[in-house]
Amino acid sequence: MANAAAGSDALHGAAIIDAIKASGIGYILSVPDIVTSSGLLAPIARDTELRLIRVCKEDECIGIASGLSYCDKRALILIQHTGLFDSLNAVRGIAVEFKQPICMMVGLLQHDPQLPPRGSNRYGVRIVEPILDAMGIAHHLIRADADVAKIRPAIDAAYAEPHAVAFLIGRSPA
Amino acid sequence: MMKRDECFRLLARHITDEAVVATYSSAVDWVGIKPRALNYTSIGAMGLDSSHGLGLALGRPDRRVVVLQGDGSLLMNLGSLVTIAAAAPRNLVHLVAQNDTYEANGGHPIPAPDVDFAGMARAAGYAAVYEFSDVEVFAQQVAHVLEQQGPVFATLHVEPSKPLTYDYPSLYDPAKRKAFKVAWMS
Numbered sequence: 001m002a003n004a005a006a007g008s009d010a011l012h013g014a015a016i017i018d019a020i021k022a023s024g025i026g027y028i029l030s031v032p033d034i035v036t037s038s039g040l041l042a043p044i045a046r047d048t049e050l051r052l053i054r055v056c057k058e059d060e061c062i063g064i065a066s067g068l069s070y071c072d073k074r075a076l077i078l079i080q081h082t083g084l085f086d087s088l089n090a091v092r093g094i095a096v097e098f099k100q101p102i103c104m105m106v107g108l109l110q111h112d113p114q115l116p117p118r119g120s121n122r123y124g125v126r127i128v129e130p131i132l133d134a135m136g137i138a139h140h141l142i143r144a145d146a147d148v149a150k151i152r153p154a155i156d157a158a159y160a161e162p163h164a165v166a167f168l169i170g171r172s173p174a
Numbered sequence: 175m176m177k178r179d180e181c182f183r184l185l186a187r188h189i190t191d192e193a194v195v196a197t198y199s200s201a202v203d204w205v206g207i208k209p210r211a212l213n214y215t216s217i218g219a220m221g222l223d224s225s226h227g228l229g230l231a232l233g234r235p236d237r238r239v240v241v242l243q244g245d246g247s248l249l250m251n252l253g254s255l256v257t258i259a260a261a262a263p264r265n266l267v268h269l270v271a272q273n274d275t276y277e278a279n280g281g282h283p284i285p286a287p288d289v290d291f292a293g294m295a296r297a298a299g300y301a302a303v304y305e306f307s308d309v310e311v312f313a314q315q316v317a318h319v320l321e322q323q324g325p326v327f328a329t330l331h332v333e334p335s336k337p338l339t340y341d342y343p344s345l346y347d348p349a350k351r352k353a354f355k356v357a358w359m360s
Binding site: 027051053054055056057059060061062063064065066067068069070071072073075089090092093094097098099100 | 195214216217218219221222223224225226227228229230231232233234251253254256257260261346348351354355358359
């Protein structure tokens with residue numbers, strides 16, 4: 001029983017990468033995030049089907065993704081929630097006011113995956129969803145493999161309308 | 175010392191189907207000199223012009239992208255020099271008008287004058303780096319600069335301009351963003 005519960009809670013980076021590719025993403029824009037470092041960023045760096053652009057500061061990703069969108073190229077921004085906070089003015093201007101299709105995958109640093117982000121013991125994690133809500137940005141919690149199915153339709157919707165979307169990674173992917 | 179609008183008039187003679195990414199004072203001068211659908215002025219956050227330009231250059235390696243950035247903007251995104259050099263888009267030309275002031279925000283000085291942006295770009299790994307302070311030399315070399323394999327960087331040492339009118343609703347007009355995309359993807 002305990003094993004079954006652990007299995008249902010597992011989150012695999014390979015499943016997320018498959019969903020990213022199925023969403024038509026060709027570029028990953030990233031500053032390393034310890035939550036997704038080994039389970040996502042490392043295999044992405046080795047993946048020949050995705051072009052990884054390593055940036056120096058997270059807000060660069062917002063501009064790069066916007067430029068790529070004008071070329072009909074899809075990008076996913078892979079950052080930590082602290083980097084999201086650092087990028088909020090760029091997200092405000094480009095993603096929200098200019099309605100650009102900015103897709104972000106955000107690792108929740110030091111988050112206990114058994115808790116909802118709003119109930120986290122970490123102040124920084126607790127305020128992520130309220131900030132996104134205040135900015136009108138769609139967000140989805142990715143905590144287990146069952147949540148991965150949310151990724152493709154949300155990215156398709158972000159590029160179709162267009163609008164921004166954030167996937168909150170609630171545990172380190174295996 | 176050169177004038178920014180004077181440099182942009184010289185640059186405009188050589189611009190055909192390139193995307194030109196510009197913001198704040200550079201955008202005001204540029205769109206006044208060369209209004210066209212391929213101007214990209216919806217930057218959204220100060221300093222990100224170089225990052226937008228990188229995205230455009232990566233997405234359309236068959237088209238050339240020219241970024242017109244101010245020194246205050248580059249200071250807000252200095253890391254982009256390293257990011258751009260590492261991504262190494264051959265089709266990106268990054269011009270920085272250095273007047274040592276935050277011109278669009280009241281003309282206050284940048285934290286330190288005479289910052290060596292060209293030296294920083296060279297150290298970051300740009301493929302070609304230039305620096306101009308004589309308009310006659312710039313006039314002679316601007317075509318050469320635009321033709322180099324990128325990423326190309328050039329500092330234009332300019333004096334603060336006369337007071338400008340910043341028409342942000344026009345610069346950020348959604349219709350212009352749509353027109354840009356149509357022109358860029360045609």
